[in-house]
Amino acid sequence: MNSEIKKIAIIGLGYVGLPLAIEFGKKYSVLGFDINQLRIDELSNGKDRTNEADLEGLKLAMGLAANCEGKGLTFSSNSSDLIPYNVYIVTVPTPIDQFKAPDLTPLLKASEMLGKVLKNGDIVIYESTVYPGCTEEDCVPILEKNSGLKFNIDFFCGYSPERINPGDKVNTLTKIKKVTSGSTPEIADVVDALYSSIITAGTHKAPSLKVAEASKAIENAQRDVNISFVNELALIFDRIGIDTTDVIEAAGTKWNFLKYKPGLVGGHCIGVDPYYLAHKAESLGYHPQVILSGRRVNDNMGMFVANKVVKLMINKGQTIKGANVLILGVTFKENCPDVKY
Amino acid sequence: MNSEIKKIAIIGLGYVGLPLAIEFGKKYSVLGFDINQLRIDELSNGKDRTNEADLEGLKLAMGLAANCEGKGLTFSSNSSDLIPYNVYIVTVPTPIDQFKAPDLTPLLKASEMLGKVLKNGDIVIYESTVYPGCTEEDCVPILEKNSGLKFNIDFFCGYSPERINPGDKVNTLTKIKKVTSGSTPEIADVVDALYSSIITAGTHKAPSLKVAEASKAIENAQRDVNISFVNELALIFDRIGIDTTDVIEAAGTKWNFLKYKPGLVGGHCIGVDPYYLAHKAESLGYHPQVILSGRRVNDNMGMFVANKVVKLMINKGQTIKGANVLILGVTFKENCPDVKY
Numbered sequence: 001m002n003s004e005i006k007k008i009a010i011i012g013l014g015y016v017g018l019p020l021a022i023e024f025g026k027k028y029s030v031l032g033f034d035i036n037q038l039r040i041d042e043l044s045n046g047k048d049r050t051n052e053a054d055l056e057g058l059k060l061a062m063g064l065a066a067n068c069e070g071k072g073l074t075f076s077s078n079s080s081d082l083i084p085y086n087v088y089i090v091t092v093p094t095p096i097d098q099f100k101a102p103d104l105t106p107l108l109k110a111s112e113m114l115g116k117v118l119k120n121g122d123i124v125i126y127e128s129t130v131y132p133g134c135t136e137e138d139c140v141p142i143l144e145k146n147s148g149l150k151f152n153i154d155f156f157c158g159y160s161p162e163r164i165n166p167g168d169k170v171n172t173l174t175k176i177k178k179v180t181s182g183s184t185p186e187i188a189d190v191v192d193a194l195y196s197s198i199i200t201a202g203t204h205k206a207p208s209l210k211v212a213e214a215s216k217a218i219e220n221a222q223r224d225v226n227i228s229f230v231n232e233l234a235l236i237f238d239r240i241g242i243d244t245t246d247v248i249e250a251a252g253t254k255w256n257f258l259k260y261k262p263g264l265v266g267g268h269c270i271g272v273d274p275y276y277l278a279h280k281a282e283s284l285g286y287h288p289q290v291i292l293s294g295r296r297v298n299d300n301m302g303m304f305v306a307n308k309v310v311k312l313m314i315n316k317g318q319t320i321k322g323a324n325v326l327i328l329g330v331t332f333k334e335n336c337p338d339v340k341y
Numbered sequence: 342m343n344s345e346i347k348k349i350a351i352i353g354l355g356y357v358g359l360p361l362a363i364e365f366g367k368k369y370s371v372l373g374f375d376i377n378q379l380r381i382d383e384l385s386n387g388k389d390r391t392n393e394a395d396l397e398g399l400k401l402a403m404g405l406a407a408n409c410e411g412k413g414l415t416f417s418s419n420s421s422d423l424i425p426y427n428v429y430i431v432t433v434p435t436p437i438d439q440f441k442a443p444d445l446t447p448l449l450k451a452s453e454m455l456g457k458v459l460k461n462g463d464i465v466i467y468e469s470t471v472y473p474g475c476t477e478e479d480c481v482p483i484l485e486k487n488s489g490l491k492f493n494i495d496f497f498c499g500y501s502p503e504r505i506n507p508g509d510k511v512n513t514l515t516k517i518k519k520v521t522s523g524s525t526p527e528i529a530d531v532v533d534a535l536y537s538s539i540i541t542a543g544t545h546k547a548p549s550l551k552v553a554e555a556s557k558a559i560e561n562a563q564r565d566v567n568i569s570f571v572n573e574l575a576l577i578f579d580r581i582g583i584d585t586t587d588v589i590e591a592a593g594t595k596w597n598f599l600k601y602k603p604g605l606v607g608g609h610c611i612g613v614d615p616y617y618l619a620h621k622a623e624s625l626g627y628h629p630q631v632i633l634s635g636r637r638v639n640d641n642m643g644m645f646v647a648n649k650v651v652k653l654m655i656n657k658g659q660t661i662k663g664a665n666v667l668i669l670g671v672t673f674k675e676n677c678p679d680v681k682y
Binding site for chain 2: 132133163171176177179204206207208210211212214215216218219221222223225226228229232233235236237239240241242243246247248249250251253254255256257258277280281284285286288289290291293294296297
């Protein structure tokens with residue numbers, strides 16, 4: 001990282017990338033990049049169908065660019081527009097495939113594209129949730145291959161896990177402490193300073209990329225395991241014939257009891273991230289029992305609820321075949337739009 | 342419960358029963374009963390080898406009895422001394438056998454003994470950790486058989502799970518909110534009022550014995566599962582080659598991350614109680630995946646540590662066979678004596 005003047009490109013403008021582009025855009029020259037031209041067109045017109053962005057901030061950041069102030073936010077879906085930038089932040093999705101295995105396609109495609117624009121001194125920071133080791137073992141070789149540059153000599157990497165809580169208007173990007181890391185101690189300082197300049201809640205500099213990657217993977221896995229525990233309780237108490245809510249309320253009067261509630265888990269994170277950690281563990285010969293049993297229990301809760309409904313219908317003498325079922329409230333999270341392009 | 346004047350006998354004077362006997366003894370006429378004559382002799386001399394009791398309180402409660410004030414604490418190992426009492430609180434241990442199945446022997450023996458002294462209007466309150474349904478399905482039939490009395494007509498039951506935290510001098514009996522319950526709504530009120538008279542932190546009246554039983558079983562199971570999760574992480578991160586403490590520190594900067602630490606679990610509670618819940622679940626045809634995978638991981642941590650030590654010794658070129666190993670700090674909990682009679 002030779003240049004003191006940081007020009008930042010954000011790769012992927014979903015609910016993670018867009019707020020980041022806006023905040024950095026208020027202070028730096030920022031390109032918001034997405035392969036989806038429709039998304040770029042909408043954002044260029046100040047419209048965000050994810051409802052995550054601060055639209056006033058978006059207008060402000062775009063205005064700074066329009067006034068040629070040397071900072072501000074512009075948008076593009078053309079990868080050649082990435083060339084003038086020196087910090088690339090990757091915020092593409094990391095989903096799982098139909099076999100619950102990590103699907104790194106968007107991450108590796110983004111790395112391939114960045115490899116082709118990478119220059120001496122550039123930094124690539126990943127924010128996408130991955131398993132520990134993914135940046136160095138999966139992304140870096142692609143960056144090297146496509147750029148012809150050498151990692152930690154010609155270019156560098158950072159990892160700073162996104163902690164966006166979709167639908168949460170209180171704990172927003174700048175108000176959530178951010179974990180940072182870099183591929184060398186010097187780059188770790190640069191990455192940390194960069195995020196510190198926009199995150200008012202402060203940063204936590206992790207000792208390595210792997211530690212930063214792992215820290216994100218375990219956050220959602222812990223939540224998944226805790227929800228699976230109360231879901232398992234709900235399955236047991238259903239058979240015993242007592243109300244799980246009553247039991248949790250009583251146990252909750254102890255100072256250290258954690259009041260998780262049974263229910264479905266979904267979305268991009270809790271039902272997905274634990275598989276990344278499990279995948280890595282399996283590759284190293286360890287079968288994660290707690291994490292995967294939690295996934296199994298949570299994944300089967302929909303089936304449990306459906307079975308319950310069918311039994312209740314049978315008990316009421318209703319005809320199951322051909323019956324209509326009204327499903328209410330089946331969203332990823334309350335007040336989060338279903339974003340489709 | 343006809344008599345307004347409550348005379349309370351505590352069955353089992355371990356780290357649960359003794360503090361209870363002392364607190365009740367300050368306000369009521371209380372008999373502290375234990376089958377161990379040596380324990381009775383020591384307590385009668387103001388000595389408590391569990392270190393849990395408030396010795397000043399013990400002296401005070403015993404003094405009240407000695408002065409014939411109609412309240413105060415006396416001790417006995419003779420079951421015929423139990424006859425004049427009308428509230429019996431059972432605080433005997435509920436361990437597991439070598440097959441990790443609940444060993445109800447002390448609980449059932451205590452119930453058998455109480456059945457023989459039970460009179461019209463008496464209340465038997467259990468504090469021992471059990472699975473939901475144990476009081477009504479396992480203990481009540483023994484009480485009925487040995488007394489010839491009818492449950493909920495001639496005598497009644499309560500369940501109020503102990504929440505003693507051994508070695509903790511801050512969260513002591515009277516300062517921890519207590520869950521109460523009774524076998525009828527009226528008896529639930531009596532049990533709740535009784536505990537309210539000594540627990541300054543207040544009580545929580547659960548809607549049924551089963552709910553109160555379940556609330557205790559899940560408290561320690563939740564802790565066990567959470568520790569097993571970080572233990573599983575430690576096993577994975579050991580293979581990845583990163584420090585689990587670093588990862589937990591980074592993840593802990595998120596507001597909702599729970600900072601459990603990897604390690605061994607032991608003692609009377611965390612490594613035992615989950616098997617009670619699991620046992621009941623299995624009897625109802627549900628195999629608890631999350632709870633038992635947690636138990637497996639935690640039970641194997643000792644082996645993991647031992648293997649690590651052997652590998653480190655091999656790496657240092659030491660001879661394993663015949664080597665001496667110094668084990669430090671292997672206690673149930675810090676500052677808790679190993680109580681043996």
